Amino acid sequence: MAELSYREAVARGIAQEMDRDERVFLIGEDVAGAGGVFKTTVGLLDRFGPRRVVDTPISEQAILGAAMGAAMTGLRPIAEIMFSDFFAVAWDIVVNEIAKARYMTNGQVEVPLVIRSANGGGARFGAQHSQSVENWAMAVPGLKVVAPSTPADVVGLLAASVRDPDPVLFFEHKSLYASKAEVPDGEILDELGTAKIVRPGADLTIVALALMVPRALEAAEILAGEGIDAEVIDVRSLIPLDTATILGSVEKTSRLFTVEENPRVLGWGAEIVSIAVDEAFWHLDAPIVRITTPHVPLPSSGGLEDETIPSVERIVAEVKKGLV
Amino acid sequence: MNPLERLRARRAAEDAGEDPSMTTPEAAMGRMDKPYGAHDPTLPPPVDSTLDQAPIPLEHRLRMYELQQEIRQVETQLHRLFVMGLVQGTSHLYTGMEATAAAFGTLLRSDDYSFATYRGHGHTLARGASMKGLIGEMLGRESGLLGGKGGSMHLTSVEHGMLGSYAIIGAHLCIANGAAWSARYRGTDQVAVAFFGDGTTNIGAFHEALNFAAVYDLPVVFVCENNLYMEYTPIGQITAVEHPAADRAPAYGLESIVVDGNDADAVYLTARDALEKARSGGGPSLIETLTYRHGGHSRADPGTYRPSAEVEAWKDRDPIPLYHQRLLRIGVDESTLTGIQTSVAERVDEATEDAKAAAKPDPSVIFTDVYADGGYQWRN
Numbered sequence: 178m179a180e181l182s183y184r185e186a187v188a189r190g191i192a193q194e195m196d197r198d199e200r201v202f203l204i205g206e207d208v209a210g211a212g213g214v215f216k217t218t219v220g221l222l223d224r225f226g227p228r229r230v231v232d233t234p235i236s237e238q239a240i241l242g243a244a245m246g247a248a249m250t251g252l253r254p255i256a257e258i259m260f261s262d263f264f265a266v267a268w269d270i271v272v273n274e275i276a277k278a279r280y281m282t283n284g285q286v287e288v289p290l291v292i293r294s295a296n297g298g299g300a301r302f303g304a305q306h307s308q309s310v311e312n313w314a315m316a317v318p319g320l321k322v323v324a325p326s327t328p329a330d331v332v333g334l335l336a337a338s339v340r341d342p343d344p345v346l347f348f349e350h351k352s353l354y355a356s357k358a359e360v361p362d363g364e365i366l367d368e369l370g371t372a373k374i375v376r377p378g379a380d381l382t383i384v385a386l387a388l389m390v391p392r393a394l395e396a397a398e399i400l401a402g403e404g405i406d407a408e409v410i411d412v413r414s415l416i417p418l419d420t421a422t423i424l425g426s427v428e429k430t431s432r433l434f435t436v437e438e439n440p441r442v443l444g445w446g447a448e449i450v451s452i453a454v455d456e457a458f459w460h461l462d463a464p465i466v467r468i469t470t471p472h473v474p475l476p477s478s479g480g481l482e483d484e485t486i487p488s489v490e491r492i493v494a495e496v497k498k499g500l501v
Numbered sequence: 502m503n504p505l506e507r508l509r510a511r512r513a514a515e516d517a518g519e520d521p522s523m524t525t526p527e528a529a530m531g532r533m534d535k536p537y538g539a540h541d542p543t544l545p546p547p548v549d550s551t552l553d554q555a556p557i558p559l560e561h562r563l564r565m566y567e568l569q570q571e572i573r574q575v576e577t578q579l580h581r582l583f584v585m586g587l588v589q590g591t592s593h594l595y596t597g598m599e600a601t602a603a604a605f606g607t608l609l610r611s612d613d614y615s616f617a618t619y620r621g622h623g624h625t626l627a628r629g630a631s632m633k634g635l636i637g638e639m640l641g642r643e644s645g646l647l648g649g650k651g652g653s654m655h656l657t658s659v660e661h662g663m664l665g666s667y668a669i670i671g672a673h674l675c676i677a678n679g680a681a682w683s684a685r686y687r688g689t690d691q692v693a694v695a696f697f698g699d700g701t702t703n704i705g706a707f708h709e710a711l712n713f714a715a716v717y718d719l720p721v722v723f724v725c726e727n728n729l730y731m732e733y734t735p736i737g738q739i740t741a742v743e744h745p746a747a748d749r750a751p752a753y754g755l756e757s758i759v760v761d762g763n764d765a766d767a768v769y770l771t772a773r774d775a776l777e778k779a780r781s782g783g784g785p786s787l788i789e790t791l792t793y794r795h796g797g798h799s800r801a802d803p804g805t806y807r808p809s810a811e812v813e814a815w816k817d818r819d820p821i822p823l824y825h826q827r828l829l830r831i832g833v834d835e836s837t838l839t840g841i842q843t844s845v846a847e848r849v850d851e852a853t854e855d856a857k858a859a860a861k862p863d864p865s866v867i868f869t870d871v872y873a874d875g876g877y878q879w880r881n
Contacts, residue, residue: 202686228686233713234709234712234713234716236709236712236713238671238672238675238705238706238709238710239675239678239706239709239710239712239713241675242672242673242674242675242676242678242679242706242709242710243675243676243678243679243682243713244679245675245676245679246664246675246676246677246678246679246680246681246682246683246693247679247680247682247683247686248679249664249676249679249680249683250614250664250679250680250683250684250687251683251687252682252683252686252687254679269669269671269672269706270672270675270676273669273672274667274669274672274673274676278665279870279871279872279873280650280870280871281647281650281651281655281657282647282650282651282655282657282659282665283646283647283648283650283651283866283870284869284870284875285647285657285658285659286657286659286664286665287873289873318871318877318879319871319872321872341873342873343872343873370880370881416879417878417879417880417881418879418880418881419880419881420880420881421881452880
């Protein structure tokens with residue numbers, strides 16, 4: 178067991194899979210020589226060499242197209258899109274090609290690849306380098322969508338993503354890169370489509386993802402001081418989605434809150450709320466509350482950005498309001 | 502003169518107040534100051550009669566003849582079936598452009614990779630994919646290459662190395678790079694070939710793909726089939742250079758190559774060199790084949806924006822009669838050629854009957870093959 182930062186966990190997860198499987202290679206802007214602009218791939222070039230760790234031009238379509246072509250022909254690429262906002266310049270490759278190839282070809286083509294990307298706000302980078310776009314990906318049949326919140330989950334879910342036969346978009350949260358936690362030694366392999374109850378509680382359920390998970394946990398501690406016992410669920414994987422864990426919790430607590438970094442309209446929580454209303458309506462004791470970023474682009478100035486993205490204080494306040 | 506020299510010469514002529522010729526592909530094609538559809542015709546280049554003596558094995562020439570016949574007859578049949586209301590959705594016929602797919606189809610090794618656009622019927626047949634599967638797909642049947650789930654614009658036959666038809670132009674050049682990357686990574690000498698039209702040269706992915714292929718010296722051949730029209734607009738009117746692909750090649754450190762795309766032998770010789778170069782580690786090539794579609798852009802388009810003199814001139818330069826005459830000149834019997842034609846016609850008829858008789862897909866397939874487990878489950 179060693180303490181590892183979230184960013185170190187990325188490199189460890191990639192290295193674990195590259196050691197295991199010769200077909201795995203890493204490709205992206207500044208991932209090799211520079212070790213990644215977020216230092217998430219430090220040491221990989223030295224360890225695996227330039228054949229398997231490759232710097233590219235700023236050409237997101239070329240990067241993802243190359244990853245797709247390689248995946249179709251027997252390799253297991255890990256491609257990096259530096260900031261998840263940049264998916265927009267290569268969305269054709271992701272949505273129209275990678276996601277649909279298996280279906281359109283009646284199962285002839287498979288595209289087993291992972292696209293990693295730094296997602297989310299909190300770094301004062303402004304509206305084009307701070308978005309949480311996991312809900313864009315969630316809306317596209319054929320993709321799998323993963324967003325870990327802890328270093329151990331980074332390693333285990335990244336390994337599961339690389340070994341998955343479907344294309345996986347793996348969203349790393351850039352405001353979590355510096356966070357540290359104990360990570361078990363040896364190989365770690367987790368499972369996609371499994372949510373985790375990260376704090377058991379009896380009074381209400383808070384469902385969160387990525388950076389919102391530590392915030393929800395902190396909010397739960399504050400609420401506990403006021404005699405409110407919150408259960409916190411880390412969704413971890415939006416597709417496949419572990420609705421059983423979420424609905425099981427709602428059946429127990431009868432109250433559901435989602436904490437989403439996406440702008441309000443069609444954030445991932447909207448789908449979870451829809452499922453809860455369809456399938457757990459008679460268990461609910463109160464209206465469901467979505468705590469989200471409002472439907473605005475993200476401002477850059479620190480105070481403004483902090484006001485925009487759900488904070489611990491806002492989660493506490495919204496939960497207390499929703500419990501009335 | 503290479504295309505750049507031609508461009509400079511034309512600019513010099515214009516600067517000197519001369520009116521450069523508008524009657525060859527080497528001249529500027531459209532002019533924005535003419536009303537839509539009233540641009541000067543771009544006429545085909547003269548036939549290169551020295552190609553009769555080209556060092557091409559007779560077996561390969563007969564294969565190119567057969568493939569051109571297959572493609573032409575299938576496209577003609579699909580047009581017929583469309584008029585009868587049997588072809589579903591849209592379709593983009595390759596009629597008139599067969600020489601390029603036939604030449605590459607003859608040369609590609611069975612483990613090489615092809616990537617095409619929505620105008621991909623010919624490229625799919627040229628890899629040996631089943632005619633029954635192709636026509637079945639066009640009729641939306643269970644017997645189709647894609648089981649009725651892909652349609653005309655996504656024809657794929659992985660077992661034949663045909664890795665797909667991509668209906669949003671540009672992406673597949675990037676994807677072909679990946680297949681080429683994979684071939685080299687795995688230590689094989691497979692080559693990837695991406696076919697696309699002149700219109701594709703103005704989308705960003707084209708430029709990303711060329712730079713990428715050149716930077717990593719990938720074993721990939723890019724083939725721009727310049728049929729002079731980007732959908733309904735003359736390519737010259739909306740492109741900054743005369744030769745949409747060849748004039749861009751030097752920007753990526755590649756040779757400018759323009760070849761007569763209506764002469765299978767001309768394409769063959771160029772393709773052979775490019776494939777050999779890629780296979781032996783020499784890196785990518787970009788080839789521009791000059792050709793013409795006999796019909797409109799898609800089934801909805803009669804193509805009336807094209808000058809009739811131009812359409813007639815290119816139809817006179819049809820790649821199939823040209824090749825037929827060449828084969829006769831080099832000593833092939835008329836009966837051999839007629840035999841090929843007839844045998845192809847029989848197969849087309851048989852494939853058509855097969856497709857017409859095939860079942861429509863079961864609705865259950867709506868839910869198959871979204872994910873690798875065979876289904877579409879996204880939650881528990």
